[in-house]
Amino acid sequence: MENEELLFLKDLLETPSPTGSEVPVATLVRQRLAPVADEIATDVMGSVHARLDGRDAGPSLMLAAHMDEIGLMVTYVSDEGFLSVAAVGGVDAAILPGMRVDVHASGAAEPLRGVVGRKPIHLIEADERKSVTPLDKLVIDLGMPGEAVRDAVRVGDVITFGVGFETFGEGMAVSRAFDDKCGVWVACRVMERLAEAGRAPGAFIAAATVQEEIGTRGAMTSAHAVRPDVAVAFDVTHATDYPGIDKAKYGKITCGEGPVIARGPNINPVVFDRLVAAAEAEGIPYQLEAEPSVTGTDARAIQVTRGGIPTGLVSVPLRYMHTPTEVVALADLEATVRLLTRFALDLDAEACFVPGMADPVRPGIPVTLADLDADAPRAADAVTAEVEQGAGRPESPEPAVYDPNTASTE
Structure with a gap:
């Protein structure tokens, strides 16, 4: 991964965006895609929709990835200045004691550093040592006088894990919030690659959605508003390549062995076939994941929006989901962009x-994306010449009305 792309990924991961407070990451997305997208809109939920017009009359494609991360929310501030909290999304109370956190206080210009306190082992009865302290019994210590804390912190302020991004080992990276800000990175990079390749046949919409961690709420409104002809949700999935995970129950999913393509009733079978065909055409290693019911991703909402949207789901393997030390293989992210x-x-x-009426493979497409890279300079010269002959940017062709029920399958 090139350094500039790695820095963008780092910025996304380290910018706080607990569910319902995604504005800082939304700002990064708008800034990143402003030079590329033909249109960028932000809806009242806070989801960002960046559109790259197509070069022809192909179906519109929405790629959705959620910006929100898990965190905590202040529920009570004691007279002594200690904070009681509740979970925002799926937070495991077992990992919290002793952790450093950032409190995004309403009355402070910068986040306040706090620590999650717990009685030391010396003061815990023997029976208590074996149990997890419930979240409502933990407190956050800001190291400040009670009055100062009460002036700065309000009930409803959000809290994120006080850790950031770093690379380690061989091609691995660790951070909080890879779920799913690595997907936001993927969506941005796909739009940039499509622009470099001369655009897709139809419009491409990168949808950075909100509130996935509490029920795919942003995906519901984004799918309804964008109304794409086809969609792919991107999210992380559980790697099963470390001790303690039953592969017979959860499947074999390995970091570094490529993107994961989901299969099941939440997935349109034609979209699945086309994703597999794309991976094989590019020579990209891929993994399959069985999803026998609805998934816990944006795909669950997108698929059943309006009269139904053909939807796929692509993921990268992630170790230690919903902890401050989520781990991915960077090569999997790059391979997903290509796919x-x-x-x-x-x-x-x-x-x-x-379903049952389409062939996922069609002739006449480039052999690989490398061929498109070779053609890109010639395509760019042609566009420049057209602009110089006219008065500004070339006009886009009038889009055809796309009907998936009547489209040819030959």
Whole structure:
């Protein structure tokens, strides 16, 4: 991964965005995609929709990834200045004692450093040592006088884990909030790659959604508003390549062995076939994951929006989900960008997503994305010449009305 792309990933991960407080990351997304997107809109929920118009009349594609991360919320400030908290999203109370956190206080210009306190082992009865202290019995210590804390902190202020991004080992990275800000990075990079490749046949919409951790709420409104012809949700999935995980129960999912393509009733079978075809065309190693019911991702909401949207789900393996030390292989992220870029480029006007009525493979597409990279300078010269002959940016063709039920499957 190039240094500039790595720094963008780091910025996304270290910018706080607990569920319901995603504005700082939304700002980063808008800034990043402003030079590339034809249109960027932010809805009243806070989700960001960046649109890259298509070069032809192919189906529109929405790639959704959620910006929010898990965290805590202040529920009570004691007279002595200690904070009681509740979970925002799925937080495991067992990992909290002794942790450093950042309190995003309403009355402070910068986050306040706090620590999650717990009685030392010397003062805990023997029976208590074996049990997890419930979240409502933990407190956060800001190291400040009670009056100063009460002046700065209000009930409802949010808290994030006080850790950041770093690389380690061989091609691995650790951070809080890879779930799912690495997906936001992927969506941005796919849009940039499509722009470099001369655009997809149809419009591409990168949807950075909100509030996934409490019920895919941003995906519901984004899918309804954007109304894409086809969609892919990106999220992390559980790696099972470390001790204690039953592969017979959860499958074999390994960091560093490529993106994970989900299969099951939450997934349109044609979208699944096309994702697999794209991976194989690019020579990208991929893994399969069985999802026998609805998934806990944005895909669950997108698929059943309006009259139904053909939806796929692509993930990267993640170790230690919903902890401050989530781990991914950086190569999996880069491979996912290549996979989704190829998938988008293959969606021409003849694409059909009605199960049982479509062939996922079509002729006439580039052999690999490397061929597109070679053609990109010539395409850019052609666009420049057209602009110089006209008065500014070339006009986009009038988009055709795309009907997946009548599209050709030949």
